[in-house]
């Protein structure tokens with residue numbers, strides 16, 4: 001649909017939040033006791049932050065939970081029965097105040113989970129998701145959205161995008177039918193837009209992702225990977241905080257005759273990730289795993305999924321215990 005531009009006053013935003021959270025699950029950012037920003041379901045409005053640069057974890061868990069049951073089963077000696085998960089019970093979730101990089105990451109995940117065969121679990125959660133995004137009026141040195149084709153106010157992935165103005169009111173860009181349904185249900189809260197402009201942070205472009213992708217075509221055996229991954233300890237934190245990392249493991253867990261099959265997040269940064277039953281490991285050292293992380297996001301995905309596997313949120317660099325900075329590495333790769 002064509003974008004509709006409206007204005008929401010500060011006070012009206014609180015009313016909108018209260019209306020939504022009274023009838024459904026609203027997942028919103030709050031500042032935790034240790035000062036980290038995390039998302040919670042239906043926090044009190046006074047707790048919700050509009051000033052965060054980035055939450056520590058991304059919000060991919062609303063469509064790709066850390067642990068997700070895929071089926072339950074009962075095993076007898078002669079037969080077994082399977083109970084499917086009832087996907088119709090997945091509730092609608094309103095994601096509130098997530099930034100453009102995180103919102104555009106849902107398209108990246110979709111290009112993975114719905115690439116050939118549609119992953120019903122992911123697709124149903126995405127269908128039930130309504131995104132009320134928040135454009136960034138602040139950023140830090142780790143942000144690099146502008147180097148991966150996005151901006152601090154990209155509308156991709158949002159149903160409504162809010163942008164703060166100098167006076168503290170918000171411009172609301174209504175972008176989809178889902179967003180329009182929310183706006184039309186509370187017409188008093190959405191006023192006609194005035195001439196006020198949004199305050200949007202500036203994020204400097206530091207590399208050209210097209211050039212990085214081109215360089216990677218011939219960089220598989222380059223000494224860059226060893227030289228730049230010697231300090232990586234393979235902890236996997238970069239994958240766990242990342243909004244686009246989609247690796248998972250599937251396990252069965254049984255007690256007596258009853259059991260469940262579930263999937264849980266995994267990481268290509270772990271030594272065991274590619275270990276074969278034979279004992280052979282095609283990625284036996286950490287430099288090969290680091291290369292895989294970069295190659296997957298900036299070479300294999302553009303080639304196969306027609307999508308970059310990175311939205312420039314900078315979380316992996318903020319969270320890395322040994323200061324591996326992906327943006328700096330991509331800048332260096334552009335020039336090898």
Ligand code: SF4
Nearest residue numbers: 232233235236238320
């Ligand atoms: S967070 Fe840092 S140390 Fe841990 S696997 Fe990622 S790059 Fe390596």
Ligand code: SF4
Nearest residue numbers: 242310311313314316
């Ligand atoms: S690779 Fe790092 S910067 Fe890119 S989307 Fe993932 S966490 Fe964000």
